[in-house]
Amino acid sequence: MEKIKIGIIGVGSIAESHIAGYLKLEDCELYAFCDINEARLKAKGEKHGVTRLFTDKDEMLAACPELDAVSVCTWNCAHAECSIAALKAGKNVLCEKPMAMNAKEAEEMKKAADESGKLLMIGFVRRYGNDANTVMDFVNAGTFGEFYYGKATYLRRAGAPGGWFGDKSRSGGGPLIDLGVHVIDLTRYIAGNPKPVSVYGATFKKLGDRNNLKNRGGYASEDANKENDIFDVEDLVSAMIRFDNGFVLSVEASFSLNIASDVGNIQLMGTKAGFVLDPEVKIFTEENGYLTNISFEGSTSLNFNGLFENEIAHFVECVKNNLPCRSPAEDGVEIMKILDAIYESAKTEHEVAIK
Ligand SMILES: NC(=O)c1ccc[n+]([C@@H]2O[C@H](COP(=O)([O-])OP(=O)(O)OC[C@H]3O[C@@H](n4cnc5c(N)ncnc54)[C@H](O)[C@@H]3O)[C@@H](O)[C@H]2O)c1
Known part of the structure; x- marks a missing residue:
């Protein structure tokens, strides 16, 4: 059988996780890098034995018409142009999160996918985690009843990655578009993908990237450059998102914040039970007239080993067998509408409706 020929646009940090995922699949071939x-x-070509190397996506797409699928792993500002070019060239696309810089770009990407008939999958990798799978087994069994409130938290005490992440022209924003996007998407996914109708949000830029700290810790981007990095994005966001089925989600995300330590968890509360993913899955309910807590034998916390592999394997399965995609473009568009509305609300200091 002919192997599925894969191109990667943007061969930086996260591309390595995509590459590892493709290398695990016998029916895939790393074909071209850009x-x-x-x-x-x-350097990446040499490391992975790829010889078709291009500094321009259009040149790669023109020179390699036989490519079947492309991972877009560039800075956020290039997601739309690279995905649209690949879709127009007839390639299936897996685009990293966030889908784009804003909802307008995201809608243009979805239109290009619809017109080409090719798959545009968004790299909402948390949907493919073992912890999400565990929770979804209970969602599908009806354990939680109706979800009506959720909390999505992704706070870093001093975790601005530097490099392009703090440069709004390349990232589109700070912790909301970089970190919040993961937990907003995961909670919305678990809650059944309701439509967002309005948001109220606030962003802050009080502490910046805190690059001056002597004991700041990790999170450095490959391009981080302490002296020259731009930091013109928010360092904290807090928002409430209202959905059409009455579900309300409270979100917090930061690059810099005066807290004891980093926090990353989601909680969803339903009429029959609630759960927290912190990082182990725990379920809170009542049984036979008692408040009860369910915890699991063995670890349920997110295992990064295999996470991207699951996502890439799903993408390739969808490409091969035309299966329904678990993280389709339309969900990326809805998330970008939420992010746009939060930034708009922060600017206007009013609630913003989402159409
Ligand atoms: N899913 C996750 O958990 C996760 C984690 C980290 C990053 N990401 C996402 O992955 C993307 C890349 O992040 P990263 O940390 O790998 O950044 P990175 O800077 O390490 O890599 C990005 C690469 O894209 C290249 N690039 C930029 N514009 C390009 C263009 N127009 N054409 C070709 N190449 C271009 C850059 O030169 C760079 O090598 C971002 O969208 C980020 O949000 C996702």
């Missing part, structure tokens, strides 16, 4: 950073492109 990156505007020529030195990195060459």
